[in-house]
Amino acid sequence: MADLFRPRWREGDDPFRRLVVQTTLRFMEIEAAGGIVLVVAAAVALAWANLDFASYDSFWHTHIKLDLSIWSFDQSLQHVVNDVLMVVFFLVVGAEIKREFTHGELRDPRQAALPIMAALGGMIVPAAVYAALNAGGDGSSGWGIPVATDIAFALGVLALVGRGVPVQLKVFLLTLAVADDVGGILIIAIFYSESIQVEWIAGMIGAVGFLLALKQAGFRNMAIHAVGGVFLWLTLWEAGVHATLAGVILGLIVPADALYDDKGIARRFDYLLQRLRYVQEDPDPAVREHDSHEALRNIEHVAKEGLSPLEHLEETMAPISAFFVVPIFALANAGIHITGDSIDAALSSNIAWGIFAGLLLGKFVGILGASALAIRLGIAFKPQQLNWTHIGGAALLAGIGFTVAIFIANLSFANDPEGLLEGAKIGIFAASIVAAVLGFAVLRTAKARF
Numbered sequence: 001m002a003d004l005f006r007p008r009w010r011e012g013d014d015p016f017r018r019l020v021v022q023t024t025l026r027f028m029e030i031e032a033a034g035g036i037v038l039v040v041a042a043a044v045a046l047a048w049a050n051l052d053f054a055s056y057d058s059f060w061h062t063h064i065k066l067d068l069s070i071w072s073f074d075q076s077l078q079h080v081v082n083d084v085l086m087v088v089f090f091l092v093v094g095a096e097i098k099r100e101f102t103h104g105e106l107r108d109p110r111q112a113a114l115p116i117m118a119a120l121g122g123m124i125v126p127a128a129v130y131a132a133l134n135a136g137g138d139g140s141s142g143w144g145i146p147v148a149t150d151i152a153f154a155l156g157v158l159a160l161v162g163r164g165v166p167v168q169l170k171v172f173l174l175t176l177a178v179a180d181d182v183g184g185i186l187i188i189a190i191f192y193s194e195s196i197q198v199e200w201i202a203g204m205i206g207a208v209g210f211l212l213a214l215k216q217a218g219f220r221n222m223a224i225h226a227v228g229g230v231f232l233w234l235t236l237w238e239a240g241v242h243a244t245l246a247g248v249i250l251g252l253i254v255p256a257d258a259l260y261d262d263k264g265i266a267r268r269f270d271y272l273l274q275r276l277r278y279v280q281e282d283p284d285p286a287v288r289e290h291d292s293h294e295a296l297r298n299i300e301h302v303a304k305e306g307l308s309p310l311e312h313l314e315e316t317m318a319p320i321s322a323f324f325v326v327p328i329f330a331l332a333n334a335g336i337h338i339t340g341d342s343i344d345a346a347l348s349s350n351i352a353w354g355i356f357a358g359l360l361l362g363k364f365v366g367i368l369g370a371s372a373l374a375i376r377l378g379i380a381f382k383p384q385q386l387n388w389t390h391i392g393g394a395a396l397l398a399g400i401g402f403t404v405a406i407f408i409a410n411l412s413f414a415n416d417p418e419g420l421l422e423g424a425k426i427g428i429f430a431a432s433i434v435a436a437v438l439g440f441a442v443l444r445t446a447k448a449r450f
């Protein structure tokens with residue numbers, strides 16, 4: 001249905017469309033593509049920072065100023081990426097969470113129990129491992145860093161394993177990551193917000209009320225929802241609650257049901273196509289043209305409303321998030337000036353080791369242990385297609401904590417006179433690389449065995 005009115009700019013045999021546009025679109029449809037672009041962006045950031053750290057640092061700390069009569073904004077380019085552009089990423093996360101709760105695995109409590117319990121263990125144990133190594137120290141505020149899983153990287157590595165991996169494993173990992181995202185969002189909202197400005201909370205509540213009223217009144221145009229989302233972002237920013245949560249809230253509010261079901265679409269298409277054939281026989285060219293255009297507009301409306309606003313949102317924004325927003329975030333935040341001194345500092349840093357052990361060991365033990373406990377207690381069941389090697393491989397992949405982990409690290413060590421953030425990022429990088437390699441190796445072994 002979505003292909004019925006595919007933009008014509010994608011089609012054509014001229015060299016530009018054939019070699020650039022169509023090749024790019026085919027690449028974007030590859031499951032691992034988002035992870036590949038993210039890796040490339042991180043590699044570029046590392047290369048830039050180590051070839052010329054002064055230019056890297058000065059570029060991303062260039063200030064963006066906006067001075068209106070009622071509101072002013074003065075932040076570095078890096079903060080613009082982290083606090084404004086990343087709203088798109090969290091909007092897609094919110095939409096994915098909404099989809100899973102309304103139409104996905106999280107809709108059925110029995111099926112959702114295993115990945116939810118696994119995600120819970122995969123958050124508690126890594127946080128505890130980190131806290132055990134950093135309790136009372138300078139890095140104690142970073143306990144939320146190893147909680148997060150980077151779903152783009154994890155699913156990208158899973159896709160690289162190739163065919164033969166059970167579909168249920170992808171469902172398990174995706175649902176686990178969505179539940180993990182819920183926990184990560186709550187942690188950011190509760191523990192990493194600044195001092196709350198109570199006077200702006202009323203505005204935030206009003207913005208949420210406006211969005212809910214739009215939904216209740218049946219407004220399905222995303223443009224008007226976007227206006228409410230901008231106001232919500234502004235109130236969260238001024239209230240001291242992390243403003244990117246505006247994206248999550250908007251994603252959770254967007255209607256998840258299509259206006260027409262499959263039978264309704266078929267009935268309306270039959271009628272409109274008959275109407276189109278009928279008007280073609282009208283002898284008056286002006287009437288024929290007018291009625292034909294009206295029938296075609298109605299067909300387009302039915303085709304569009306055969307998908308929910310939530311599906312339209314994901315279809316539009318997910319590629320922007322995966323291939324534009326997240327790579328820019330990596331480019332702005334992954335540039336670490338790696339020297340012998342920085343590596344020595346990381347090797348002696350409880351922060352780096354806490355993150356490394358939390359993501360690699362904590363995720364593995366937490367997810368595997370919580371899954372086994374949930375099954376043993378009868379809270380959840382293990383799909384027949386999955387064995388413990390599969391779950392162990394997924395638990396290792398969940399230790400890839402790149403995007404949200406760096407995001408929380410930036411919040412944890414925002415004012416960083418001691419260079420704590422650099423050690424945290426080295427720990428994230430090291431754990432994510434090792435987790436990806438081990439997870440890939442375990443799942444390839446499982447694939448060969450079964």
